[in-house]
Amino acid sequence: MRPFTYVEGISVADAAAAVHAAPAAMFLAGGTAIVDLMKLGVLAPAALVDVQRLPLGDIELDDRRARIGACVRNAQLAEHPEIRARWPVVREALLSGMSAQLRNMSTVAGNILQRTRCPYYRDPHSACNKRVPGSGCAVQTGWDRDAAVLGGSPHCLAVFPSDLATALAILDAIVYTRRGDGGARRLPFDGFHRLPGDTPERDTVLDHGELVTHLELPDLAIARRSHYFKVRDRASYDFALASAAVALDLERGHVRDARIALGGVATRPWRCTAAEQSLRGKRAELASFRAAADLALADAVARTHNGFKIELARHVVVRALSELAARPG
Amino acid sequence: MSTTSPRIGRPAERIEARIKVTGQARYAADVVLPGLAHAAYVGSAIACGRVLAVDTARAEQAGGVLLILTHDNRGPLGDLPNGDGTGLTPDPRPPLADDRIDYRGQIVAMVVAESPEQAAHAASLVEVRYEPAPFVVDIDDGAGTRLSDVPRRGDCAAALRAAPVTIDVLYSTPIQHPCPLEPHATVAHWVDHDLVVYDSTQWVLGDQAVLARAFGLSNERVRVLAPFVGGSFGSKVFTAAHTLLAAVAARRLERPVKSVLRRSEVLTTVGPRAATRQRIQLAAERDGRLIALRHHTRSHCATERDVADRDPFYEPTSGITRVLYACPNYEAVHDVVPLHLAKPGWMRAPGEATGLWALEGALDELACESGLDPLALRMRNHSSRDAHTGKPYASEHLRECYERGAERFGWSRREPRPRSMRDGDAWIGWGMATAAHPGNRDPASVRVRLDRERGGVHVTVATAGIDLGTGLYTALAVVVADALDLPGERVTVELGDTRLPPAPMTGGSNLTASVAPAALAACTRLRRRLLAFRRAPDESADWAELLDRAGLGDIEAIGTTDARPPGERHAHHSFGAQFVEVRVVPELGRIRVTRVVGVFDVGQVVDATTTRSQLLGGVLFGVGQALLEQQVHDPVHALPVHADLAGYLLPCHADVPDIDVEWLDAVPDVTFNAIGCRGAGEIGITGVAPAIASAVHHAIGVRLRDLPLTPDRLLAALAESPRE
Numbered sequence A: 001m002r003p004f005t006y007v008e009g010i011s012v013a014d015a016a017a018a019v020h021a022a023p024a025a026m027f028l029a030g031g032t033a034i035v036d037l038m039k040l041g042v043l044a045p046a047a048l049v050d051v052q053r054l055p056l057g058d059i060e061l062d063d064r065r066a067r068i069g070a071c072v073r074n075a076q077l078a079e080h081p082e083i084r085a086r087w088p089v090v091r092e093a094l095l096s097g098m099s100a101q102l103r104n105m106s107t108v109a110g111n112i113l114q115r116t117r118c119p120y121y122r123d124p125h126s127a128c129n130k131r132v133p134g135s136g137c138a139v140q141t142g143w144d145r146d147a148a149v150l151g152g153s154p155h156c157l158a159v160f161p162s163d164l165a166t167a168l169a170i171l172d173a174i175v176y177t178r179r180g181d182g183g184a185r186r187l188p189f190d191g192f193h194r195l196p197g198d199t200p201e202r203d204t205v206l207d208h209g210e211l212v213t214h215l216e217l218p219d220l221a222i223a224r225r226s227h228y229f230k231v232r233d234r235a236s237y238d239f240a241l242a243s244a245a246v247a248l249d250l251e252r253g254h255v256r257d258a259r260i261a262l263g264g265v266a267t268r269p270w271r272c273t274a275a276e277q278s279l280r281g282k283r284a285e286l287a288s289f290r291a292a293a294d295l296a297l298a299d300a301v302a303r304t305h306n307g308f309k310i311e312l313a314r315h316v317v318v319r320a321l322s323e324l325a326a327r328p329g
Numbered sequence B: 001m002s003t004t005s006p007r008i009g010r011p012a013e014r015i016e017a018r019i020k021v022t023g024q025a026r027y028a029a030d031v032v033l034p035g036l037a038h039a040a041y042v043g044s045a046i047a048c049g050r051v052l053a054v055d056t057a058r059a060e061q062a063g064g065v066l067l068i069l070t071h072d073n074r075g076p077l078g079d080l081p082n083g084d085g086t087g088l089t090p091d092p093r094p095p096l097a098d099d100r101i102d103y104r105g106q107i108v109a110m111v112v113a114e115s116p117e118q119a120a121h122a123a124s125l126v127e128v129r130y131e132p133a134p135f136v137v138d139i140d141d142g143a144g145t146r147l148s149d150v151p152r153r154g155d156c157a158a159a160l161r162a163a164p165v166t167i168d169v170l171y172s173t174p175i176q177h178p179c180p181l182e183p184h185a186t187v188a189h190w191v192d193h194d195l196v197v198y199d200s201t202q203w204v205l206g207d208q209a210v211l212a213r214a215f216g217l218s219n220e221r222v223r224v225l226a227p228f229v230g231g232s233f234g235s236k237v238f239t240a241a242h243t244l245l246a247a248v249a250a251r252r253l254e255r256p257v258k259s260v261l262r263r264s265e266v267l268t269t270v271g272p273r274a275a276t277r278q279r280i281q282l283a284a285e286r287d288g289r290l291i292a293l294r295h296h297t298r299s300h301c302a303t304e305r306d307v308a309d310r311d312p313f314y315e316p317t318s319g320i321t322r323v324l325y326a327c328p329n330y331e332a333v334h335d336v337v338p339l340h341l342a343k344p345g346w347m348r349a350p351g352e353a354t355g356l357w358a359l360e361g362a363l364d365e366l367a368c369e370s371g372l373d374p375l376a377l378r379m380r381n382h383s384s385r386d387a388h389t390g391k392p393y394a395s396e397h398l399r400e401c402y403e404r405g406a407e408r409f410g411w412s413r414r415e416p417r418p419r420s421m422r423d424g425d426a427w428i429g430w431g432m433a434t435a436a437h438p439g440n441r442d443p444a445s446v447r448v449r450l451d452r453e454r455g456g457v458h459v460t461v462a463t464a465g466i467d468l469g470t471g472l473y474t475a476l477a478v479v480v481a482d483a484l485d486l487p488g489e490r491v492t493v494e495l496g497d498t499r500l501p502p503a504p505m506t507g508g509s510n511l512t513a514s515v516a517p518a519a520l521a522a523c524t525r526l527r528r529r530l531l532a533f534r535r536a537p538d539e540s541a542d543w544a545e546l547l548d549r550a551g552l553g554d555i556e557a558i559g560t561t562d563a564r565p566p567g568e569r570h571a572h573h574s575f576g577a578q579f580v581e582v583r584v585v586p587e588l589g590r591i592r593v594t595r596v597v598g599v600f601d602v603g604q605v606v607d608a609t610t611t612r613s614q615l616l617g618g619v620l621f622g623v624g625q626a627l628l629e630q631q632v633h634d635p636v637h638a639l640p641v642h643a644d645l646a647g648y649l650l651p652c653h654a655d656v657p658d659i660d661v662e663w664l665d666a667v668p669d670v671t672f673n674a675i676g677c678r679g680a681g682e683i684g685i686t687g688v689a690p691a692i693a694s695a696v697h698h699a700i701g702v703r704l705r706d707l708p709l710t711p712d713r714l715l716a717a718l719a720e721s722p723r724e
């Protein structure tokens, strides 16, 4: 690990300005993602600006929205009774990931800004465009069992691993930021994470020194019936092989509206609008769910060892929708 | 001393529990000495080739750096002992010997600095230029070399040709890693030209022999201490490269040096369980009686040089397959496949955990093929003697294990047809397998000393043997307290120091069986000497009183266990029966183990608490082996894909089934040793994986023959199976 300076952020504006001013500075939140990567020699910030003491640790709620501070702990968000009631998919996604200790330590912003688990990204000796732009992508010829089947490019096939982000993708969430030059942005979650294309080094549209201050969840009737379903190698404490965040608005056994996003299989949180569209007006039954799942994976591309994810993700979508439709209320 | 004594076999409290949970137990990495310096390593970025140059200029400028060792300046080290029984190293070539690279992660430079952070940082600044050469890291890509001494009996080929029922199947196991919680750690310290090493090892005397040879010292001038070791599972038998380097650096710097491997270094440089490819051919009568068993194994070893230099490591899969079942014709063939990977080693139940995966799996297939119950098939082929040597077991209760296990599990209610039990979205399956592990015992000695103290006596038991967390402290305390009829608080146990009476490496479930009888023998001697001071033969023995009468403040005796005589009439073996229930959700690729019942015959149990945890832990190890654990290497870039514990998956709480372990009581193996105990450290794992796979087959009718049974494999097998 390279020596670095540590600064505790005092105000939102100062913290953003401090990182903005130093090209090799980064924000530090719970540290559960960034410190690992520093130890591996993948990230080598010259300075860390700690954001944990900033006044960004509250969840504010009214009947129009939830405003979630960037430094809210993932455990805190998962346990909030009103989040549980109005956006159950958020809680389920969080509880399906990490361990209790990690959820206590890590923050909401850190969660949606975590980097890929691609093993070549985490190994400084490997070719990896995400780590060193232009160095190549070892996965293209290497071990691709965990690689994405959706949203990949010849430059990167890395899965974006956040469960929370998959849930947020169906909730019309908004990311609020403060930029280093003092400006602020309001970024729809839909476009927040980028496709790798030929610049996989940038996971999101954030600029250097742009601090996430809040996430907003607008009140959404459909979110009350929402659900997260995840399949992983291990029974718990493991990243998704495939997961789905779903929401259903049902009326007399028919789907009025639906939301579907995939996790564990794509290079960014993967909203499936065509599949959602196909469900509208259909009976909430297996056949409709299967058809939607086929549409959700229609563009999937298998590599050598990750083809199972396509079939698996289909079943995950069907399972998520079936379980949700069977829920009372 | 009788084996029906009051304390032996009952649940004791772990005597070292308190100091462990309060942090007072000092493991190697906890040792702090004045002037301690810290090591970090640069591992090779290529899997094969040469180091052209190591540029240490930037690293030397970094803060706190004291020393950088490479193959250019490491200085002389003597030849290392290997295979002569005195000590073992993973590589006959000492570390940093030359510019040759045999595997990715091999140490190419060592940095020593004032703090661990400074050492790690400086290590990241070392620049190495390589000349890469082609490599092979996948056992299926490598060419095998046939090992010569092939055990056989009868005529397998003829029997296979003529048999009414035959099975011919391929089973595989991946590279798996022992992953002890405590990483490999050493503190090396020179005191007046003598070497003192605190090490995380299974064998202080092995370390001593290697280090003495390397530095040209007599053994007495090397002291190795390992009072506490945080797990090992076979991975700390060898004296590791970093241990030798820590001693080199400490001598050079005239300061103690601490070296703690990072998790990624443990996972890439410490020998894992070798990958295997196993072909099992069975020939049987229609009633299931075995006529022939042919077992062909390929397992990986280190580079070609390993094969050429000396005996290469091979995963001893056939050790168990040749003895377990009555079968007149048997043949084992073994090929080793050199790969550019760290040399593999022994991992918990080496040979049994892999060999039984293949054999028990094939037997389950034979049961299906012959329309027999898998348990009935085992019973039919049961052997009360070592099937290869023909020696009868001195104490053998496998049938009883089968029967009790079946009863506890409810096996008789099993409907043989696959896909016959369903609950909600899951298919339920039941499977079983035989568990087995040989009884091992090695020469050992133990000193027991009685000290006169206010209010009585205090006993100190001492041996160089090591408690890996397995329970030796407690077992010795139990045996000695029992033999001298003293309360447990009066007994102290000292372990893991070359200055203590010699004991063998902890391995092969041998240690309790070797050391506990020696402790008993020492107690018997002490008793005899003190009882001579009784005034009447029926006077009760009060040790304090007898010491006073003898005019002694203390008294000690050494007890020993001998090597097993070459011409033993009997064989000694532990057995068990393991029954498993799984729930399978095929379309999600999901296999969950919900219930495991195991009944074992391990001879006389010394302490129920630690035996139980060994057996439970063994079962859990088996669950990991079956469902999760594998170390994959990218065949193109040689990258170890899983180099941390977020990627190399071990079972977590949610993976742990309801485990019911039981052992047969009152089955001491009295000709094995004076207590009649065999070890219980490994047998728990041995039947788990094949029982799980057979349960999966019972659940959904799909046969999985490659470990681990991951979702992608299950989905692929389903796609190929005609059923769905």
Ligand SMILES: Cc1cc2nc3c(=O)[nH]c(=O)nc-3n(C[C@H](O)[C@H](O)[C@H](O)COP(=O)(O)OP(=O)(O)OC[C@H]3O[C@@H](n4cnc5c(N)ncnc54)[C@H](O)[C@@H]3O)c2cc1C
Pocket: A026, A027, A028, A029, A030, A031, A032, A033, A034, A035, A036, A051, A070, A071, A074, A096, A097, A098, A099, A102, A105, A106, A107, A108, A109, A110, A111, A112, A113, A114, A161, A162, A163, A164, A210, A211, A212, A213, A237, A238, A239, A240, B646
């Ligand atoms: C063993 C393990 C298992 C895991 N399993 C899962 C899992 O199953 N599912 C899952 O979704 N995740 C999993 N994770 C990842 C986990 O969710 C992240 O590590 C965690 O959420 C990161 O939060 P943090 O606060 O610790 O972020 P940090 O590590 O502090 O920061 C992460 C990144 O976000 C940046 N950052 C932090 N806060 C801000 C801010 N306010 N504005 C701008 N940038 C910011 C940092 O600069 C850094 O780049 C796992 C992690 C580990 C170590």
Ligand code: SF4
Pocket: A116, A118, A119, A120, A121, A127, A128, A129, A130, A131, A136, A137, A138, A139, A140, A155, A156, A157, A158, A200
């Ligand atoms: S998939 Fe992306 S993260 Fe992985 S090696 Fe390729 S570029 Fe790097």
